Amino acid sequence: MPLLDHLVELKNRLIKSVIGVVLGGVGGWILYDPLLRALKEPVDRIAEHTGGVSSVNFSSIASPFDFKLQLSLLIGAVISSPVWIYQLWAFITPGLTRRERRYTLGFMAAAVPLFLAGIWVGWMVVPQVVRALTQFTPSGFSNMVDARDYIDFVTRMVLFLGLAFLVPVVLVGVNMAGIIRGRTILKAWRITVFLVFVLAAVAAPGADAFSMFLLAGPLLVLFFAAIGICILNDRRRDRRLSRTAAETEATADQATPGSDLENL
Structure with missing residues (x-):
């Protein structure tokens, strides 16, 4: 396909993706109020523990509209993810x-x-993370949270967990491309387990160890399942390469006598 046709195709795909995000944004606009109440709920609870005032504030007249538009498009991007993917x-x-x-x-x-699934887990743990971080507010003090900063924090947290659930897919893809072997990934399992449990300890919905294990369990299962797939793929690739090498050697051995007779 010529370069110009590639650009036309890219433009058409981008237009369809944008339409999907916009339509999802309409749904996000409808879901804005209940989602905002759910996001604001952990901030409201801070006052119960600190005895002060805690609220999410807008810094300018146009901020409420910008905030609603930004959050609606973010929701639309999540809803329409099957379309643009x-x-x-x-x-x-x-x-x-x-x-x-x-x-x-x-x-x-x-x-x-x-x-x-990662987005859903992120949505579930964000209130716990907000509560854990704001519990250090001294008694009698207030938390006046800027709405844009708050949505940026929530967005990064949710997307981080969403991308964390994609790590196994990336590992399998890199392995199938022949860039890294499963045994090499397995050598870093101690560091991975430590980081997963640190994340789970911060984001767990409860202070007990059971909640931490409930959050860390799915991530570890996905990680080790990806390693297992990588190791099986390495074995399959090694067998194919060994078989190809054996066939090449056998072909060379069969061709050698004929070459010797020609030389004679």
């Missing part, structure tokens, strides 16, 4: 082989539900 795949897939298309489609099929 598919558009990305549809733009890339014509340049791939049939096997690569199967792999890519499998990665997309795994990435969408994992990303949404």
Whole structure:
């Protein structure tokens, strides 16, 4: 396909993705009020523990509208994620082989539900993180939180957990590309387990160890499942390479007598 046709195709895919995000943003506009109340709830509870005033504030006249528009589009991007992820795949897939298309489609099929699951987990743990961070407010003091800073914090936290759930898919993809072996990933399991439990300790919905294990468990299961898939893929690749090398050697051995007779 000529470069100009590629650009036209890219433009069409981007337009469809933007339409999906905008339509999702309409749903986000409708869901704005209940979601904002849920996001604001942990800030409201701070006053119960500090005895002060805690609230989310807007710094200018136009801030409420900007805030609602930004949050609605963010919700729309999450709702429409299957649409724009598919558009990305549809733009890339014509340049791939049939096997690569199967792999890519499998990665997309795994990435969408994992990303949404991470978003859901992030939504569940954000109130606990806010409560944990603001519990250090001294008694009698107030927390006047800027709305834009608050939504930036929530967005980063939710997206971080959403992307954390995509790490296993990335590991499998890198392994299938032959960049890193499963055994190499497995060597870093101690550091990974430590980081997962640190994250779980901060974001766990309760102060007990059971809540921490409930949050850390799915991440560790996904991580070690990805390592298992990488190791199985390495073994399959090694067997294929060994078989190819044996066939090449056998072909060379069969060709040698004929070459010797020609030399004679």
